[in-house]
Amino acid sequence: MISFITSAPLTLNPFPPKGAREVIAPQSIPDPLGEGCPKDRKGAASNNLDFCKWLIHKEIIMKRAVVNLLLLFVFFCGSADAEWFRGNTHTHTNLSDGDSSPETVVQWYKDHGYNFVVITDHNIDADVSKLNAAFSTKGDLFLVIPGNEISCKSEGKPVHLTALQVVKPLQPFNEATITGTIRKNIDEIQSAGAVAVVAHPNFQWAFGAKELDAAGNVKLMEVWNSHPIVNNAGGGGKPGTEEIWDALLSKGKHIWGVASDDTHALKDFSPHHANPGRGWVMVKCDRLAPEDIMSALERGDFYFSTGVELEKIEFDGKTFRVHVKRSEQALYTVEFIGKGGSVLSRVGSWGALYHIKGNEGYVRARITDSKGFRAWTQPFFTK
Numbered sequence: 001m002i003s004f005i006t007s008a009p010l011t012l013n014p015f016p017p018k019g020a021r022e023v024i025a026p027q028s029i030p031d032p033l034g035e036g037c038p039k040d041r042k043g044a045a046s047n048n049l050d051f052c053k054w055l056i057h058k059e060i061i062m063k064r065a066v067v068n069l070l071l072l073f074v075f076f077c078g079s080a081d082a083e084w085f086r087g088n089t090h091t092h093t094n095l096s097d098g099d100s101s102p103e104t105v106v107q108w109y110k111d112h113g114y115n116f117v118v119i120t121d122h123n124i125d126a127d128v129s130k131l132n133a134a135f136s137t138k139g140d141l142f143l144v145i146p147g148n149e150i151s152c153k154s155e156g157k158p159v160h161l162t163a164l165q166v167v168k169p170l171q172p173f174n175e176a177t178i179t180g181t182i183r184k185n186i187d188e189i190q191s192a193g194a195v196a197v198v199a200h201p202n203f204q205w206a207f208g209a210k211e212l213d214a215a216g217n218v219k220l221m222e223v224w225n226s227h228p229i230v231n232n233a234g235g236g237g238k239p240g241t242e243e244i245w246d247a248l249l250s251k252g253k254h255i256w257g258v259a260s261d262d263t264h265a266l267k268d269f270s271p272h273h274a275n276p277g278r279g280w281v282m283v284k285c286d287r288l289a290p291e292d293i294m295s296a297l298e299r300g301d302f303y304f305s306t307g308v309e310l311e312k313i314e315f316d317g318k319t320f321r322v323h324v325k326r327s328e329q330a331l332y333t334v335e336f337i338g339k340g341g342s343v344l345s346r347v348g349s350w351g352a353l354y355h356i357k358g359n360e361g362y363v364r365a366r367i368t369d370s371k372g373f374r375a376w377t378q379p380f381f382t383k
Contacts, residue, residue: 085283085293087116088276089197090149090162090225090260096121100266106131106144108266108276115288116143120162122151123172141288149199150189154181157206160199161185162260165294168192178207182215190217195294197222197258202231202241209239209247212255220297221245223257223376224306226278227264228271242376246341249362249379256297256378259304279306300378307373308332313365315380317356322365322377324350331370338363358382 092098093105100108102119109117119126128144136142145165152159152172159181163170170192175181182198189196198221201207212218223245224232234240239247248255259279269275283302285292296302303310312323324332334352336345339361345354354363362379 082284082286083288085115085285085288086280087114087118087143087283087293088261088263088280089118089147089164089258089297090120090199090222090262091117091147091276092121092149092262092264092274093119095124095126096149098264098266099268102126102128102131103134104266105263105276106135106142110135110142112277114280115141116145116293118145118147118162118164120147120149120164122149124148125166125169143288143290143293145290145293147194150185152181152185154178158204159185159206160203161189162197162199163189163192164195164197164297165290166192166194168194170194179211179214182207182211183217186215186217195297196220197260199260200225200227200230200241200262201244202234202238203227203229205231205238209244212244212248213251213253218248218253218255220256220258221248222260224259224279224304224374225262226260226306227262227274230262243341246337246339249364250339250341252361252381254300254379254381256300256302257304257376258297259306259376280304282310303375303377305373305375307371308367308369308375310367310375310377313377320354320356320363320365320380322352322367324367324369324375326350327369329370333368335366335368336363337366356382 088109091105093102094100095102098105098121105119106117119128125148126146128146131144135144146167148163148166148170150161150163150170150172152174154175155178157178159178161182170189173181173184173188175184186196196219198212198218200222201212212221223241231238232241234243245255245257258281261276261279262274263276265273265275281297281302281304283293283296285296285301303313309325310322311325312321314321320336322334331348332350334347334349335343336352336354338344344360344363345352356363360382362381364379365377367375
């Protein structure tokens with residue numbers, strides 16, 4: 001197992017980067033000398049030939065271990081130069097229904113320790129060139145990414161998707177069905193070179209796992225949206241968004257979860273307003289650049305949080321380990337979750353280990369602190 005502990009949160013990507021060649025670890029290396037090497041050095045010393053066999057055999061074993069170690073490093077750790085960047089993927093300004101100017105919104109995120117923010121006003125392709133010129137300088141980098149919340153209606157329900165890194169004009173498509181609307185707009189977003197995230201499925205109880213599964217092209221969805229009226233927890237027999245996510249994962253869908261602010265209000269902070277700083281992603285990539293951020297999101301190289309920071313995540317195919325960056329006076333519960341949303345293990349600690357059995361379908365971790373804040377890892381698929 002490879003592990004690193006750094007001052008910044010750290011995770012391991014469950015899948016190789018998009019387009020990477022598959023690397024197969026050697027299953028066995030034949031012993032060219034056949035059998036008969038003694039089990040210990042004392043026995044080997046009694047026979048020079050056997051002793052030479054023993055030394056060569058030991059060298060082969062060590063080389064095999066080194067090769068496997070290097071393969072694990074390449075497969076699970078990615079670039080040694082990768083850094084962690086905090087960002088919000090769903091942000092409104094007064095160009096649509098937010099209460100503050102783009103400059104005021106960007107300033108808030110920069111002042112509060114974020115590395116990037118995506119401006120996603122409703123059906124408006126954001127022009128962020130002046131914002132990047134104003135807020136990002138050499139030695140003080142901050143990234144403003146152009147986005148658009150594609151806001152549609154179908155079957156009398158709102159169907160919204162955030163488009164990230166919008167470089168070509170986009171428009172909403174209102175199809176006859178919710179499934180058709182989701183599918184069509186994701187296709188259009190991806191064809192334009194942007195990344196599509198399904199926004200707040202439970203807003204006005206619009207749609208669930210059935211429609212998202214049938215769409216067939218969903219890659220990212222908001223599991224947590226911080227707006228107070230989007231019904232993350234479900235209710236009245238309706239599943240919460242995390243339950244919807246588990247239903248899709250249980251069908252073998254490789255869909256990454258996202259947390260976002262859905263920021264609208266900076267002038268009045270209260271539980272009844274969509275304020276900033278309540279949900280974000282921690283993205284692992286080599287540079288603070290739009291293409292690097294988008295690639296990391298697409299390959300699932302990030303975790304998402306409402307307040308809990310992770311120090312380390314390890315997965316080697318056999319074990320799954322999580323360590324929390326501890327906060328003063330907070331206590332933590334780590335839950336490992338598998339197919340059907342079943343809790344496979346629950347540990348009351350800032351660190352936890354789960355042994356993979358192979359029949360879980362997938363395993364993900366949810367960490368909750370004593371203040372009610374959470375972090376979620378992406379799923380590792382066991383089949």
